[in-house]
Amino acid sequence: MLQNALPPDSQSSQTLPAVRKGRSLNPLTWLGELSESRYWAYLLLLPSLLLVVAVIVYPVFYGVYLSFQQFNLLRAGLGMKFVGLQQYTELFADDDFWVIIKNTFVWVFGGAFSQFFLGLVVALALNRKNLKGGPLARVLLLLxxxxPSVVAGHMWALLLDSRLGVINDILVKLGILTSYRAWFADPATAMPAVLLVDMWRGTPFFTLLLYAGLQSIPEELYEAAEVDGASGWAKFRAITIPMLTPVIVAAVILRVIGLVNSPDLMIVLTNGGPGLATFTLSLYAFQIAYENFNFGAAAAVSVIMLLILMVFTTLYLKFSGVTKNT
Amino acid sequence: MAFQNFRNSQKAMRRLYDAIAYVIVACMLVFALGPLVWTALTSIKPESDIVTNEMQYIPAHPTAEHYIKLWNRSGVTTMFRNSAFTTTLTVVLCLLVGTFAAYSISRYRFRGRGGILTFYLTIRMFPAVLMLLPLYIMLRNIGLLDSLLGLALTYTTFSMPVSLLMLKGFFDAVPADLEDAARIDGCTRLGALFRVVMPLARSGIAATAVLIAVGAWNEFLFALMLTNSESSRTWPVVLQLMVGEFQLPWGLIAAGGMISIVPIIIFFAFAQKALVRGLMVGAVKG
Structure with a gap:
């Protein structure tokens, strides 16, 4: 990796008088002298840029390109064949695809809303002054x-198990349920159950960011509002929410990206089932790629995910108005 | 008198709010820790106490048999080593490359700086699955498919944008005067970075390292797709595949889960303060 920071050929060393004199043979000294050149800022960036271009930018373009090709890795001998928008039209003609799109929206918005809301409530509670045990609670709540998503999935599979699940046991003992339920096998409860698991994993992220955002609001603002006789709710609406907006927007965008992109919990818990009840776009793309090795079709699904994310991010940034000030 | 009443009612309100805050935090603690505690309890119950008609809350016959059985299973130590190696390599590479880039953006004002920063922010949006397929083909072509190095390079790149932002925040906090002083004393810019800036930002660098490590240790999707032999499978993948293939008993799954989160919890406890600060910086600026 380090070599990338160095100019690959002798041409660039001509700009470095010290090197030309051949004074330094020690590579560390040489690097030190290189750091005095005017290209240093760019040289420092070079390794990271190379990696990002090779591992992210190029693959994204390649992925978009793949989505217009017929390409199955198991039949790689057939090579790639340009099919234009065929992968897309086939998807759009498939009724399952629209069910999956609908599921994806339920999953992403259900997840982002529930986690944001719960995260905000917890962050506000943690933000009370003189809360005893606050620092310890913050660490534990972040756990x-x-x-790992795989471990979280299996933990909850055990907790919600239809025969041995402790949650079933507690609910029955409390009289809320009359008998044990198979949460993940029932189409009506499968999605909420997976959302609950993701809420467990995702809420701390909101709690952390929103709490930190609350902490950074200057105390004087609240004091001034109190002098003016503002009620708790008025303070919350006029100070807390506006001051918190940049953090909220950043956190929601990051979480939505995470929700759209990761099929982990579905892979572990339901594999999309029962039926199509928990099938989302990311799981769909993954299954087409991993099980059928139909990379062309999988790429088309991923491109649709990217487009959805781009539209969402643009609209969200526009309507939240955070970009106006900065 | 009226004022006194007002003060009292305000005090009462404050107490009420405090009480609500305690209740919320307590409920949330149960929600957050309950599953972990239950898994820990399950992992020390013998299988006969897990599969019962009457739910057993406190293990009646605590045992370490699941841990021992799991550890003796073929391939478990290998994959633990694989995970540890991949994680370490990712942390080293990402810190090295990320430090250089973050330092450059933090300290220098050059053309294209804002553009590069925005670029690093937007690449976080690309769907992993979209990159997964080309990466699979690329890594296969250069012979890095099914290798820990290939996996580490991938993780390094994905962790880079966030770590870069975190590190930049920490470097911003180191006063430039100190560097100038070192430079007057004959330090090169590189020397000043290593001898002055990095030691001062070490808690931030440690926090970033923890974040990178947790990400690499936990990653599942890429590891599942980009590796296929036992010599390069990582921990989450093997855990998932074992459950699928052998219909693992719950005790073993619970023990496997516990083993895999112990390193994370240790790391996390060690650096949580700076981690929280750094994430905040990364997210707000992002």
Whole structure:
């Protein structure tokens, strides 16, 4: 990696008098002298740019290109064949596809809303002054966020199990349920159940960011409002929400990107089922690629995901108005 | 008198709000920690106590049998090593490359700086699945498919934008005067970076390292797609595949889950303060 920071050929070293004199043979010294050249700022950026171009930018364009090709990795011998928009038209003609689109919206908006709301409530509670045990609670509340999705999935599969699930047991003992339920096998409860698991993992992210955002609001604003006799709700609406908006927007965008892109929980918990009840676009793309190796069709699904994300981000940024000030 | 009443009612309101805050935090703690506690309890119950008609809340016969069984399973130590190696390599590469880039953006004002920053922010939006397919083909062509190096390079790149933003925030906080002083004393710019800036930003760098490590350790989708032999499978993938293939008993799954989150919790406890600060910087600026 380090070599990337160096000019690959002797041409660029002509701009470096010290090197031309051949004074330094030690590579560290040489690097040190290189850092005095006027290209240093760019040289520092070079390795990261190379990596990003190779691993992200190029693959994205390649992926878009693939979506116009017929290409199956299992039949790679047939090579690629340009089919234009055929992959897309086939998708649009498929009724399942529209069910999956609908599921994706339920998953993404259900997830983002529930996690944002719960995260905000918890962040406001943590933000009370003199809350005893606050620092410890903050760390503990953050824990689910660093648990691997696979482990989180299996934990909840056990908790919600139809025979051995402790949640069933508690609900029955409390009299809320009369008998155990198969949460993930029932089309009516499968999506809410997966959303609950994601709420467990995703809420701490909102709590963390919103709490930090609340902490950065100057105390004087509230004091001034109190002098003017503002009620708690008025303070919340006139100070907290506007001051928090940039954080909210950033957090929601990041979480939506995460929700659109990761099929992890579905892979572990339901595999899209029962029927198509929890099938989302990311899982669909992944299955076409991983199980059928039909990379052309999978790429087309991914491009649709990218387009949805781009439209969402643009609209959201526009309507939230955060870009106006900055 | 009226004022006194007002003060009292305000005090009462404050107490009420405090009480609500405690209730919310307590409920949330149960929600956040309950599943972890339950998994831990399950992992030390013998299988006969897990599969029962009457739910057993406190393990009656605590045992380490699941942990021992899991550890002796073929391939488990290999994949643990794989995960550790990939994670370490990712952290080293990402910190190295990210530090250079973050330092450049933090310290220098050059043409295209704003554009590069925006670019790093927008690339976070690209769907992983879209990159997954081309990456699969590319890595296969250069012989890095099914290798830990290929996986680490991928993780490095995906972690870079966030770590770059975090690191930039930490570098911004180091006063430039200190560097200038070192430069007057004959330090090169590179020397000043390594001898002055990095030591001062070390808690921030550690926090960034933890974030990168957690991401690499937990990653599932790419690891599943880009590796296919036991010699390069990582922990989450093997855990998932074992469950699928062998219909693993719950005790083993719970033990596997516990083993895999222990390193994360240790890391996390170690750097949580700076981690929170850095993430905040990254998200708000982002």
């Amino acid at each position: 689910p966020w660093v648990i």
